[in-house]
Amino acid sequence: MPKVVPAESRRNEFEAAALPHMDDLFRTASAMVSNRTQAEDLVQETYLEAWKSFHRFETGTNCRAWLFKILIHRVHHYRRKWYQVFSKNESEDLIVDNIKYEAPIPEDVKDEDLLTALGRMPAMFREIVLLADVQEFAYKEIAKMLDIPVGTVMSRLSRGRKHLREELLAVAPAFAREGQKA
Amino acid sequence: MNLIHSNSPCQRVRPLLDSYVSNELLIETNHDILRHVGDCPQCRTALQEIEGTRIAVRRAVRSIHPPADLRERICASLTPREAAWTGSLRPRLAAPHVMSRWMAVAAALTAVVLSVGILRNLTLHRNSTGLLHVGWMDHKECVQAGHLPARPPTREQAVTRLASHSGLLGVVEAEMPGYVLRQAHECTVAGRKYIHLAMAKGGHIVSVSLVRKNPGERLPAPKSATIEGVEVFGFDSGDYLGFVMGEVSKDLPGLATKLTPRIQQVMQTL
Numbered sequence: 001m002p003k004v005v006p007a008e009s010r011r012n013e014f015e016a017a018a019l020p021h022m023d024d025l026f027r028t029a030s031a032m033v034s035n036r037t038q039a040e041d042l043v044q045e046t047y048l049e050a051w052k053s054f055h056r057f058e059t060g061t062n063c064r065a066w067l068f069k070i071l072i073h074r075v076h077h078y079r080r081k082w083y084q085v086f087s088k089n090e091s092e093d094l095i096v097d098n099i100k101y102e103a104p105i106p107e108d109v110k111d112e113d114l115l116t117a118l119g120r121m122p123a124m125f126r127e128i129v130l131l132a133d134v135q136e137f138a139y140k141e142i143a144k145m146l147d148i149p150v151g152t153v154m155s156r157l158s159r160g161r162k163h164l165r166e167e168l169l170a171v172a173p174a175f176a177r178e179g180q181k182a
Numbered sequence: 183m184n185l186i187h188s189n190s191p192c193q194r195v196r197p198l199l200d201s202y203v204s205n206e207l208l209i210e211t212n213h214d215i216l217r218h219v220g221d222c223p224q225c226r227t228a229l230q231e232i233e234g235t236r237i238a239v240r241r242a243v244r245s246i247h248p249p250a251d252l253r254e255r256i257c258a259s260l261t262p263r264e265a266a267w268t269g270s271l272r273p274r275l276a277a278p279h280v281m282s283r284w285m286a287v288a289a290a291l292t293a294v295v296l297s298v299g300i301l302r303n304l305t306l307h308r309n310s311t312g313l314l315h316v317g318w319m320d321h322k323e324c325v326q327a328g329h330l331p332a333r334p335p336t337r338e339q340a341v342t343r344l345a346s347h348s349g350l351l352g353v354v355e356a357e358m359p360g361y362v363l364r365q366a367h368e369c370t371v372a373g374r375k376y377i378h379l380a381m382a383k384g385g386h387i388v389s390v391s392l393v394r395k396n397p398g399e400r401l402p403a404p405k406s407a408t409i410e411g412v413e414v415f416g417f418d419s420g421d422y423l424g425f426v427m428g429e430v431s432k433d434l435p436g437l438a439t440k441l442t443p444r445i446q447q448v449m450q451t452l
Contacts, residue, residue: 023247
């Protein structure tokens with residue numbers, strides 16, 4: 001017979017395990033959809049969904065990766081809903097063909113320029129860069145979250161980093177000058 | 183793997199630099215790469231560019247901060263009571279962990295009963311939705327039809343007009359910071375008397391309405407629906423039905439969630 005856990009105790013357990021990751025979830029959502037209000041909704045939906053299935057969560061396993069996986073699904077759902085045209089037109093090969101050259105990142109590049117450049121990146125590369133470079137998930141964890149092979153994570157991350165540098169050329173004038181010198 | 187023994191070490195090292203920066207390689211491979219970049223300025227520059235990108239993007243994204251009240255809103259949305267909305271974006275999910283196996287079976291049976299079209303259940307469903315129309319009619323008549331006064335009432339006028347219902351004004355003001363009063367009155371629509379407050383923020387108008395229940399009318403769990411572009415959140419308490427309504431917006435479900443328990447408290451005193 002399953003052990004009965006009082007609702008309040010279960011809720012406290014959920015809050016202790018899940019809420020410390022809220023800032024990182026919000027940052028990732030915000031950078032993924034480039035919209036703070038939508039990011040708030042996505043994070044709230046993530047927590048509600050996590051709460052809904054918390055009875056299936058095993059204490060001691062990676063709560064952070066579990067929450068990010070839910071968030072990624074919510075973001076994908078959001079994109080499917082609002083950006084169907086975008087996803088149809090976006091081909092990984094086409095994007096890679098358009099990457100011209102690798103330019104250096106100056107130390108004084110502004111955060112807002114970087115976020116703008118990030119927002120201009122194709123979504124499939126942006127999410128990998130966020131998960132690997134900002135949230136520092138291992139390739140295996142990212143592969144599991146996105147349901148793609150580890151090799152695809154590696155190639156998308158490499159292309160994503162190059163793409164970010166390329167996008168920075170368009171949004172940061174100081175960076176563009178630096179890039180042209182190189 | 184000893185990379186440096188390759189005839190063209192740069193060609194072997196370059197594809198591994200991304201994984202090196204991500205700390206995904208074996209220790210021996212890391213050592214090989216470090217040795218190589220120590221001797222090769224081109225590969226060293228390539229490595230610095232990848233590391234520079236990584237550091238810059240991490241710094242930029244970590245400069246994003248969530249709204250101060252997000253944690254509070256998340257916690258509020260996890261309570262079973264506030265998770266009982268149906269048909270709205272955020273607060274609709276029931277807390278599933280409290281649903282026992284028997285409740286799940288009961289829910290499944292209910293779904294089956296509904297699916298074969300048992301008249302009684304269908305009638306109940308229509309009644310719930312129908313009650314939301316009761317609130318919507320007030321918003322439609324007083325706000326959408328352009329009947330808001332050119333000059334909003336002062337607070338004193340509002341208190342006088344609302345008389346014994348003026349407690350509603352204090353609650354609405356407290357829970358809707360940034361909104362200004364546009365209307366406060368008792369009105370009659372389709373033969374029913376409403377206590378109606380309209381609050382405005384920018385061009386967005388939110389109505390809060392109370393109406394006495396007719397026999398048999400009840401909303402034991404809060405309900406919501408979108409009717410002709412107006413999102414209506416309905417609930418009951420005591421002898422009254424209560425509604426929070428406005429054009430569909432991202433903020434409205436959260437606002438309705440915050441307002442509902444406070445308005446219900448006022449309704450119990452009427």
